[in-house]
Amino acid sequence: MLLSDLGADVVRIDRPEATAVNPNDIVGRGRRTVLLDLKQPEATAQMLKLLEGADALVEGFRPGVMERLGLGPDAVARCNPRLVYGRMTGWGQNGPLAQTAGHDINYIAVAGALAMVGEAGGKPVPPLNLVGDYGGGSLYLVVGLLAALSHARATGEGQVVDAAICDGVLALLSNNQSHRLRGIYRDERGANMLDGGAPYYTTYVTADGRYVSVGAIEPKFFALLCRQLELPQAFWDAQNDRARWAELRDAIAAAFRTRTLAEWCSRMEGSDSCFAPVLTLEEAQRHSHIQARGGFLDVNGVMHTAPAPRFSRTPAAIQSPPGTAPVDLATVLTDWKTSSHS
Numbered sequence: 001m002l003l004s005d006l007g008a009d010v011v012r013i014d015r016p017e018a019t020a021v022n023p024n025d026i027v028g029r030g031r032r033t034v035l036l037d038l039k040q041p042e043a044t045a046q047m048l049k050l051l052e053g054a055d056a057l058v059e060g061f062r063p064g065v066m067e068r069l070g071l072g073p074d075a076v077a078r079c080n081p082r083l084v085y086g087r088m089t090g091w092g093q094n095g096p097l098a099q100t101a102g103h104d105i106n107y108i109a110v111a112g113a114l115a116m117v118g119e120a121g122g123k124p125v126p127p128l129n130l131v132g133d134y135g136g137g138s139l140y141l142v143v144g145l146l147a148a149l150s151h152a153r154a155t156g157e158g159q160v161v162d163a164a165i166c167d168g169v170l171a172l173l174s175n176n177q178s179h180r181l182r183g184i185y186r187d188e189r190g191a192n193m194l195d196g197g198a199p200y201y202t203t204y205v206t207a208d209g210r211y212v213s214v215g216a217i218e219p220k221f222f223a224l225l226c227r228q229l230e231l232p233q234a235f236w237d238a239q240n241d242r243a244r245w246a247e248l249r250d251a252i253a254a255a256f257r258t259r260t261l262a263e264w265c266s267r268m269e270g271s272d273s274c275f276a277p278v279l280t281l282e283e284a285q286r287h288s289h290i291q292a293r294g295g296f297l298d299v300n301g302v303m304h305t306a307p308a309p310r311f312s313r314t315p316a317a318i319q320s321p322p323g324t325a326p327v328d329l330a331t332v333l334t335d336w337k338t339s340s341h342s
Helices: 041-051 073-079 104-111 130-155 165-172 174-181 219-229 242-256 261-268 281-286 288-292 329-340
Strands: 010-014 031-035 056-059 084-089 160-164 201-205 211-215 275-277 296-299 302-305
Touching: 031 329, 041 073, 041 329, 056 130, 073 084, 084 130, 104 130, 104 165, 130 160, 130 165, 160 165, 165 174, 201 242, 211 261, 219 242, 261 275, 281 288
Parallel strands: 010 031, 056 084, 084 160
Antiparallel strands: 201 211, 211 275, 296 302
């Protein structure tokens, strides 16, 4: 989806028995689908023909599967030496777990991220699949693909991008590792500045049972937070005194319970106290800032998240809605041949 939004002509190869994509499955937008049974030799030949004109290939099988299909990096390089070969897996192409099934929760568990998320004294809580699948996985893969494509265009040489989710998550944890090495990280949940341990960087419940977030890290922002919450002067110098964190947390919690979410938004939103309401996806769609930024786009009656990031000269765009009918391989080959000569 991200590559398509950025302007790539994305073609998905799917099984012949694949069902139609649901029009509400917005991550399936902006691509065409070709149906091929890659277990058949003639389909492998067709695939290699397609790859002759491609800039990049992305595959997500266990290590060795593409090689058994006759579509491994060496075979593809023989027909297109400048192609960038992206391999998306959880564990990577080698290592003791390379052939083992897994999902986001397993990869972030082994990498050390899952142990950090959750309330103090509670069990680890999966942060959806944003940290592994999308953060350490897809985004690192895209960065690798774009870097390799830049190299290929300069040299004519393609290469393999081994994007393992566990590797990407470890890279995402570099700041946490730095804090650990410097001795300012506690190896327990809910005990550090950014994991909910700090009373100035967490969430609180309001009078109507909703939640607000505060992230007043800098002293001047914390001072403003204290003023807006009308906290006693005695708490203003307690921000970085861990011995007083429990007391400060109780005071902030008591203050937030005195007003509703709407009242706190009216009082604090838009100020430098680093405050924001905790919204659902439906509410986010209606928020004034999200609307001003065009965060959602209506595509054939379906509300899509807008492409990101934003560009000043080459804006990203949703090329097509999901759920389009499969196309013939010949159509794609003709289009690519035409575009290469235009």
